[in-house]
Amino acid sequence: MTGRPEGAAATSELGRLIAHRIALTGPIPIAEFMAEALGHPRLGYYRSALHSGPGHSGTGPLGAAGDFTTAPEISQMFGELLGAWLAERWLAMGRPSPVRLVELGPGHGTLMADALRASRSVPGFHAALDLHLVDTSQPLRAAQRAALAAFTPTWHERLDDVPAGPLLLVANEFFDALPVRQFHRTAEGWRERMVGLGPDGSLRLALAPGLTPFAAALPDAPIGAEAEISEAGRALAGDIGTRLREHGGWALIVDYGYDKSALGTSLQAVRSHRGTDILDRPGETDLSAHVDFAALAAASGVPSFGPVGQGCFLRRLGIEERARALKRQASAEQTRAIDAALARLIAPDQMGTLFRVLALGDDRSAAPAGFSDTPSAPISPGAP
Ligand SMILES: C[S@@+](CC[C@H](N)C(=O)[O-])C[C@H]1O[C@@H](n2cnc3c(N)ncnc32)[C@H](O)[C@@H]1O
Secondary structure, X not given: OEOOOOOOOOOOHHHHHHHHHXXXXXXXXXXXXXXXXXXXXXXXXXXXXXXXXXXXXXXXXXXXXXXXXXXXXXXXXXXXXXXXXXHHHHHHOOOOOOEEEEEEOOOOOHHHHXXXXXXXXXXXXXHHEXXXXXXXXXXXXXXXXXXXXXXXXXXXXOHHHOOOOOEEEEEEOOHHHOOOEEEEEOOOOEEEEEEEEOOXXXXXXXXXXXXXXXXXXXXXXXXXXXXXXXXXXXHHHHHHHHHXXXXXXXXXXXXXXXXXXXXXXXXEEEEOOEEEOOOOOOOOOEEEOOEEXXXXXXXXXXXXXXXXXXXXXXXXXXXXXXXXXXXXXXXXXXXXXXXXXXXHHHOOOOOOOOEEEEEEEXXXXXXXXXXXXXXXXXXXXXXX
16 A cells, blocks of 8 residues: 555544454455445444434434534425425326335434425325335434334335335435545556555555556546545436336435536545544544535436525525515514524525535426426425
C-alpha cells in the first residue's frame, strides 16, 4: 500500500474487529469498510440500539439528539406532500389493487405515517395499499412498528424480498447511506483508495498498489483527480427500474447530491451533528456520500424526471399553502415553528437546493407533479 496516510482515528469495538480482519486478509475497499461500519449485524451504525457514546441520547441516530435531522423529522408537511404525490401517481396508474407501497430506510416511520394520514381521503387508495418497509435496523423497525401499526407493514432486509407487482416507492436519505468506492488518478492510471493498517495497527487510508479494474467506469482525468462511485446505489436503481418496467409504477428518490456525474469525493462522517474523520469510531459514526443522480437515472433504465431541488419540488406541490393552512389553527409559538420548518425545507441556503428529488416511472408521456411548472397537485393533504 502506498499513498495518502491519514492521522490515526479513534477506534471502537467494531474498529478493532475491522482492523483484525485487515491484519489477517489485507486492506479492504472503502465500500466494504462503509458496509461494515453501517451494517455490521451487531455493531453497525444502523444495526445497534445505542449510539450512546459521548453526545448521544441513546434514542438512535436521527433527530436533534442524534447525529442528523431529516426532512420528515423537521415537519409533517414533508411526508404529507409526498403522500399526496404518491396518491396522485396511484390514480395516474389506473388505481391498481394491490399496489406495493415500499419505503426504503423509513427511519422512525414519520414520513410514511404523515403520507398515509394525508392520503386517507383518496377513495380506494388505502384499501389498495400493501405496505413494505425495507430497513436493516431492528431499533428503527420498532419505531416504525409503533408509527405504522394500523397499516400492518411487512419488513424486509432488501428490496429483492418485496413481492412483485405495481410499485409506489419512496426513499428519503437512503441512497446516501449506500457504500461508495473512491479512486485516485496517478500517473499510471486510476487506483482505488483502501482501508489498511498503519504501523501502530490503527486503521489508515492508502492507495492500492495496482490499477483498478473499475477504470472503465471512470472518466479520463488529470493526475491527482479523485472519483467516487456507488455500485450498490446503481444496482438498486437498476432493480427498481426492472420492477417499474415489468409491473408499472413510480419511485421518488430524495437525497442530497448532484445532478450530473462529476469528479471528486464526498464521503463524510458525522457524529453528534459534527464532522469527523471517516475512520473515526466505526459503528458509532454516521457515514454518507452525495448521491450521483445521473448515475441512478441511467442505471434504472426507465424514464426519469428531475432531479429538481427539494425547495422547488415542495413549492410546486403546495407547501406554502399547506403552511398557511396549518398556521390558521396555530399558536404564536407554533406559527414561528412552522415558518422555521418551512424555511429549513425549502430555502436555497438550507435544504432547498442541496437536496434533490428524482422520479423514476413507467411512463414518460407527462411529468408528474413537482417536475414541471404546470400546477398538478390535485390532492391536498387533509386536516392537521
Ligand atoms: C438516514 S436514515 C433516513 C430515515 C428516513 N428515511 C428519514 O428521512 O427520516 C437511513 C435509513 O435507512 C436504513 N438503512 C441504512 N442503510 C440500509 C441498508 N443498506 N439497507 C436497508 N436499510 C438501510 C436505516 O436503518 C435508516 O432507517
